[in-house]
Amino acid sequence: MxxxxxxxxxxxxxxxxxxxxxxxxxxxMASLGAKVVISSRKxxxxxxxxxxxxxxxxxxxxxxxxxxxKEEVEALVKGAIKQWGxxxxxxxxxxxxxYFGPLASIPDEPFDKIMSSNIKSNLWLCxxxxxxxxxxxxxxxxxxxxxxxxxxxxxxxxxxxSKAADFQLARSLAAEWGPKNVRINCxxxxxxxxxxxxxxxxxxxxxxxxxxxxxxxxxGEPDEIGGIVAFLASKAASFMxxxxxxxxxxxxxx
Numbered sequence: 001m002x003x004x005x006x007x008x009x010x011x012x013x014x015x016x017x018x019x020x021x022x023x024x025x026x027x028x029m030a031s032l033g034a035k036v037v038i039s040s041r042k043x044x045x046x047x048x049x050x051x052x053x054x055x056x057x058x059x060x061x062x063x064x065x066x067x068x069x070k071e072e073v074e075a076l077v078k079g080a081i082k083q084w085g086x087x088x089x090x091x092x093x094x095x096x097x098x099y100f101g102p103l104a105s106i107p108d109e110p111f112d113k114i115m116s117s118n119i120k121s122n123l124w125l126c127x128x129x130x131x132x133x134x135x136x137x138x139x140x141x142x143x144x145x146x147x148x149x150x151x152x153x154x155x156x157x158x159x160x161x162s163k164a165a166d167f168q169l170a171r172s173l174a175a176e177w178g179p180k181n182v183r184i185n186c187x188x189x190x191x192x193x194x195x196x197x198x199x200x201x202x203x204x205x206x207x208x209x210x211x212x213x214x215x216x217x218x219x220g221e222p223d224e225i226g227g228i229v230a231f232l233a234s235k236a237a238s239f240m241x242x243x244x245x246x247x248x249x250x251x252x253x254x
Contacts, residue, residue, distance in 0.1 A: 002235075004234060004235040004236035004238075005032060005230070005231065005234045005235075005236050006032060006033055006234070006235075007029055007032040007033045007034040007089075007230065007233060007234060008032070008033030008034075009033065009034075009088075010029070010033070010034040010035065010088040010089055010233065011034070011035045011036075011037070011080065011084045011085075011086055011087050011088050011089070012026070012029050012034045012035070012036050012037065012087075012088065012089040012090075012091060012233060013036075013037040013039065013063075013076065013077070013080050013087055013089070013090050013091065013129070014026045014029070014036060014037065014038065014039065014091040014093055015039050015040070015065065015067055015076075015091065015092055015093050015094035015125065016039070016040050016067075016093040016094030016095065017036075017038045017039055017040060017046070017049060017091075017093065018038065018040035018042060018045035018046045018048075018049055019040075019045065019049075019194070019195055020192070020194035020195060020196055020222050021093055021144055021189065021192060021194060021222050021225045021226060021229075022040070022091070022093040022094065022144075023038075023049050023222065023226075024222035024223045024225065024226030024227075025091055025093065025142075025144075025225070025226040025229040025230065026038055026049065026053065026060070026226075027049075027052070027053060027056075027058075027226065028223065028226045028227055028229070028230045029089075029226075029229070029230045029233065030053045030056070030058030030059065030060060031056065031058060032230055032234070034058075034059075034088075034089070034233070035059040035060070035061075035084055036053065036058070036059070036060045036061075037060070037061055037062075037063055037076070037079075037080045037083075038050045038053075038060055038061070038062050038063075039062070039063050039064065039065045039076055039094075040064065040065070040094065041064060041065070041066045042064070043062060043064040046062040046064060047062050050062050061080075061083055061084075063075070063076050063079040063080065067094045067117055067121040067124075067125070068096075068113070068116060068117050068121060070124055073121060073124045073125055073128060074124075074128050076125075077125070077128040077129050077132075078128075081132065086132060086133075086136055087129050087132060087133065087139065088133070088139050088140065088233075089139065089140045089141070089142065089233040090125060090126065090129045090130075090139070090140070090141045090142070091141075091142045091144065091229055091233075092121075092122040092125050092126070092141065092142070092143045092144065092166075093144040093229075094117070094121070095117065095118045095144070095162070095196075096113060096114060096117040096118065097114065097156070097158075097159045097196075098110045098113055098114065099111070099114065099158055099159075100155055100156065100199070101155055102154055102155065102157065103157040103158060106157075106158055110158070111158050114158045114159060114161075114162050115158075115161075115162055115165075118159070118162035118163070118165075118166070119162050119165045119166065119169065122143055122166065122169060123169060126141055126169075126173055126184070129141070130173070130177055130182050133177075133180075133182050134177060134180035134181075134182055137181060138180065138181030138182055138183075139181075139182050139183075140182070140183045140184075140185075140232065140233050140237075141170075141173070141182070141183070141184040141185070142185055142186070142187060142229050142232045142233060143166050143169065143170050143184070143185070143186045143187070144186075144187050144189070144225070144229065145163045145166040145167060145170075145186045145187065145188045145189075145244065146159070146160075146163040146188055146189060147188050147189065147190050147246060147248045147251065147252055148160040148163045148164075149161075149162075149163030149164035149165075149166060149167055149188060150164070150188065150246070150252055151252065163188075166186055167186055167188075167244050169184075170184045170185060170186045170242055170243075170244070171242045174241040174242030175242065178241055178242075183232075183237070183238070183240065183241040184241060184242065185232045185237070185240055185241060185242070185243050185244070185245065186243070186244040186245070187225060187228050187229060187232070187244075187245050187247065188244050188245065188246045188247070188248070189220060189225045189247050189248065190214070190219070190220060190246075190247065190248025190249055190251045190252075191210060191219045191220065191248075191249075191251075192219065192220040192221065192222060192224070192225060193219055193220065193221055193222070194222055201219055207219070210251075213251065213254050214248075214249045214250060214251050214254065215249060215250030215251075215253070215254050216249035216250055217249075218249065219249065220247065220248070220249060224247060225247055228245055228247055232245065
């Protein structure tokens with residue numbers, strides 16, 4: 001029986017893959033045989049990731065992209081197809097959070113930036129990439145969301161709204177594209193040790209209460225989410241679409 005987790009021959013585009021969860025997903029997918037496109041705003045950071053993947057025996061190219069610019073999102077998709085002829089898996093990982101505070105005080109500019117970068121850009125990516133997948137008989141999209149979309153928050157409300165919208169984006173796209181064998185799923189991580197979430201885990205005084213209400217009594221590592229992304233891109237998840245996989249150490253059930 002063929003290994004259902006094998007990604008040999010797949011072409012995967014991963015946004016925000018110069019560090020954190022995106023980098024982990026790219027490295028794990030490459031180790032499983034996928035050809036990966038490393039993408040973020042900074043080309044130098046992407047090149048370092050691609051070089052490490054190549055050194056380990058994988059295949060990777062770099063296409064820088066600012067997800068808030070539609071023309072760059074389109075160029076990312078077209079560039080991947082020009083290089084490797086197709087896209088089999090799209091990982092929408094890049095996101096922003098320029099505001100930390102209550103919704104009652106949020107200015108329009110950061111709110112609009114959060115909604116545009118975290119929701120609209122994912123729709124752009126999907127609308128550029130999915131039609132080609134459908135034409136070739138199928139594909140997969142993985143949206144990296146957050147348990148912030150499942151819980152109320154007094155300080156991360158806007159970010160949580162955008163992440164809840166990711167769930168619905170995945171459900172609606174899954175319903176639209178399921179007949180063409182394109183699967184769209186979400187991963188909802190809890191607190192992960194990344195630069196993006198540094199403010200939430202670096203202060204031990206603030207971290208300790210979180211650990212005490214987490215059944216596993218620790219925060220997650222990027223590879224623990226990257227592996228789930230790779231799983232959702234594989235044949236092992238071929239009957240999964242429109243779903244949300246929660247990986248939070250048990251926080252939301254405690």
